[in-house]
Every structure is written in C-alpha cells, then in structure tokens.
Amino acid sequence: MISNASASAEIPLRVAHVVPSIAPRTGGPAFSVLVTVLALNHGGVQAEVFTTDMGAAASAPRLTRLTAADVDPRMTYPIHIAHASHPLRFAYAPAMRKELGRRANEFDLIHIHSLFLYPQYAAFKVARDHEIPYVVAPHGALDPYYRRRGRIRKAITDCVWQRSMLENAAAFHLTAQRELELISDLAPKVPRFVVPNPVDWRDYVDLPDPRTFTGPFLGARPPSSIIMYLGRISQKKGIPALIAAFAKVAPTYPDAGLVIIGPDDEGLTPELRSTAEHLGVSTRTTFIGHLGDRDKRAALAAATIWVLPSATENFAVAAVEALAAGLPVIVSPGVNISRELASLGACVVCEPEPDALAADIAALLRDPDRRLSLGAAGRQAARRFSPESVAAQMVRFYESLLNRTPSGQTT
Structure with a gap:
C-alpha cells in the first residue's frame, strides 16, 4: 500500500x-x-x-x-x-x-x-x-x-x-x-x-420521437426496419463485414435499411460507400456523420437492431448506450464486455463475419418477441454501469x- x-x-x-x-x-x-x-x-x-x-x-x-x-x-x-x-x-x-x-x-x-x-x-x-x-x-x-x-x-x-x-x-x-x-x-x-x-441509463429512458431523426436524415420514406451502427468510423470496427451482411439479408427484407452513424477521422467512408455499391445496397445504406447528443438519442429511438462487429473494443460505451435505450444488440467477441453482457442475456455475441452477422440479423428481424426480450434485458444490464x-x-x-x-x- x-x-x-x-x-x-x-x-x-x-x-x-x-x-x-x-x-x-x-x-x-x-x-x-x-x-x-x-x-x-x-x-x-x-x-x-x-x-x-x-x-x-x-x-x-x-x-x-x-x-x-x-x-x-x-x-x-x-x-x-x-x-x-x-x-x-x-x-x-x-x-x-x-x-x-x-x-x-x-x-x-x-x-x-x-x-x-x-x-x-x-x-x-x-x-x-x-x-x-x-x-x-x-x-x-x-x-x-x-x-x-x-x-x-x-x-x-x-x-x-x-x-x-x-x-x-x-x-x-x-x-x-x-x-x-x-x-x-x-x-x-x-x-x-x-x-x-x-453510462447513465437514465439518459435513455425517455427518448425523442424517432421521426426527429428519420425525417431529417432518412427522408420522407425511411426504412421500416433500421439496422444501425453508431460509433467512430474506424478500421477496427468491422463495418465492411456489416455492409456485406446487410447485402445478404436485404433481398429477404426489402423494407430494411442500414444506417451507419459516426465521425470518420480515418477517411474510410468513400471506400465503405464503394463496398455498398459493389454489393448492390448503396441505395439502402445511409452514411451519417457525427451526431450531437439529442440527435444520437433520436437515432437510437429509430433503430430496430444495433450492431457492433469490432475486431477489438476495450469497453464499448456506445453498446451500453444502445442497451440502455432498450435495443436488441449484436456485438462481436472482440468487445471486451461481451461475455458479461451475454451472461445476463442482454445481447447476441456474433463473430464479425458476413455470414454469421447476416444469420443473427435475420433471426432478430423475423422475431419481434426476441427483440423485445433482449431489449428488456439490455435495459436492466445497463444499470450496472x-x-x-x-x-x-x-x-x-x-x-x-x-x-x-x-x-x-x-x-
């Protein structure tokens, strides 16, 4: 001592x-x-x-x-x-x-x-x-x-x-x-x-009207199901795998859209747009830069599924915010708190590979009850932080x- x-x-x-x-x-x-x-x-x-x-x-x-x-x-x-x-x-x-x-x-x-x-x-x-x-x-x-x-x-x-x-x-x-x-x-x-x-879970109890996000950022006809990534645009985050996974589920779920939110200080967005175009989902993939706190909370209110396929993630504050917002969350094993969250039934842990991500995203899209149960467990887990x-x-x-x-x- x-x-x-x-x-x-x-x-x-x-x-x-x-x-x-x-x-x-x-x-x-x-x-x-x-x-x-x-x-x-x-x-x-x-x-x-x-x-x-x-x-x-x-x-x-x-x-x-x-x-x-x-x-x-x-x-x-x-x-x-x-x-x-x-x-x-x-x-x-x-x-x-x-x-x-x-x-x-x-x-x-x-x-x-x-x-x-x-x-x-x-x-x-x-x-x-x-x-x-x-x-x-x-x-x-x-x-x-x-x-x-x-x-x-x-x-x-x-x-x-x-x-x-x-x-x-x-x-x-x-x-x-x-x-x-x-x-x-x-x-x-x-x-x-x-x-x-x-993470203060109380900040995510009463979220803004999701239309305050979908209207300004997604237009008059937003997707009925929004698969969301929200965090820094970085090489380690596995966003190409998420785009590829979305391309696999997109034909089955024509009303779903992929929304990628966050600041890009590594200049990766042009390459990610090219990936979406190459895979045929550019018109259904929306890139949004950094959001202020209120817009971020409105984005979480609009999301259907929240995904973080990182190669490594020390803690993932953004994931806990998504849990606090009551969202069904998919994270990779590289997220260091994934084991604790999974043990609480608060998230789906998935390898950051297109096939695996596509399977888990599709499973949640077709099972609203599972989404609700994950969201409830996530809200409870977020209180620990x-x-x-x-x-x-x-x-x-x-x-x-x-x-x-x-x-x-x-x-």
Missing part, C-alpha cells in the same frame, strides 16, 4: 485525471473520463481534468480544435485545457506539464488515461518528480490488436519512457475482465483493478491504493 501522511478526515481525496482529448468524436475514453469525474465530485472527491484542445484523435489526418460546444455544460468541475502544437501526432501540449506541475502538490493521486502520447508522458514526469502515486488506464491501448500496429513508434516510446511509466505505476485501471486477461503478460508486478466505464456505481467502485480503488479508510484517514 502507498501511505499518504497528509490525508485527514477533513481533506477529501484529490485526484487529477489526465486525458489527451475530451472531444466527443474521439470516442469512449473522453466520454467516460468526463462522466466519471463528474460522479466522483458528486461523491465528495475533488477531481479535475487536464487535457488538450485537440478536437479529434491524434491519429486523425486533419487537425481540429476543441470548441465550447464540445464540452457538456453539466461538467462544472475544473477542466484545464492546454494548447496542442506540433508534433500533433503526439498531442504535444507543453503547457499541460507546466500547469499540472504547478498544481501537483494539491493532488493525492494522478490518474493517467490512454498511452503513447505526450499528455501521458507529462503526467508521468510530474508524478515522478513530485513523488505522487499514479494510476494508468490503458483504455485498450495494450490489447494485442493494438500492439501489432505502429510497432516502431511504440517501441521507441516504450524504450524512452513508457515502459518505466507502466512498471512503476501504483496500479492499472482496466475497464473489463477481458482487458485484464489480455494484458496479464505486461508489468506483472503492478496491481490491477477492474472498474467499468460509466451507472455513474454513481462506477464512482463508488473508483473511490474504493483509490482508497485501497492510498491506504485510506473510507472516512479519508490514513491507516
């Missing part, structure tokens, strides 16, 4: 969360960090966020900046945003290190999110220089799928600083049991804790690291 002699019953736990970006289009980690920190503050923890002004993933070919509209007004705690400059591929933001270093002695713990970028390096250096314990949350970055990609760049990063950061962490924060298993070979002496990402539940688990995790009692005293 790590003792923190400065703690007392009068001083709440103070945690700095460091994340490369909080832009919605960057995916689950940005969302989960913001919601977790909000819930921690509601639970009495003094938690703050240190991030950059990057509006897209560091790997995106074009630079975009964070805007005021990207920050949820509910996030009323301190968010420190540092300007990112070249090399943007590493989210280089030297002002972050300076500000975090200036404030370092105000924190009991630093929680570092994601890997391989400057913000993680900055947080590691500040933690080391000020002898502050730190937690590393890889958010899937250490899964075997990613270890095979960008090996040279990652090897250099590991050699220069990241291996030391991992091996000297107070603990790893993992979001699924499967993630824990996948990285069991790395830094084996470092303790690890599984705390899931939060409520922000207050996740925050309580996180506080217990922090207290165990700092050798605190629940009252805030050290032992």
